[in-house]
Amino acid sequence: MWSVSKCCAYGGALLMCTSSAVWGQNVTGELEGWVVDGEGNALPEALVTTEGPRLQLPRTARSDARGYFRVVAVPSGSYTVRFRLIGRRPLALQQVAVALDQTSSLGSDTTRS
16 A cells, blocks of 8 residues: 555655656756958947747857857847947848757858948
């Protein structure tokens, strides 16, 4: 005969075994790239914004001193990526694909306005 404590113990162990497999699944990808000018010079502090219907709020990042940026935890799908930097013309890349459990690489040449 099963007691309540045995049922809770077995149920808890079963839940722990099945939930760890679910937690280990990655359902997002990443975007990375370089923000540079027409001559290949790094553009630090550019605001990179990822927007799309699969996001509740836009995901943002800033380029570092080398112009490198990385946007993490982006659900797989197609997105618009916008680049903004004071003194430069804004740029938008449409239909940027993010694949499940992969890093999509792209770059931006933001010329002077």
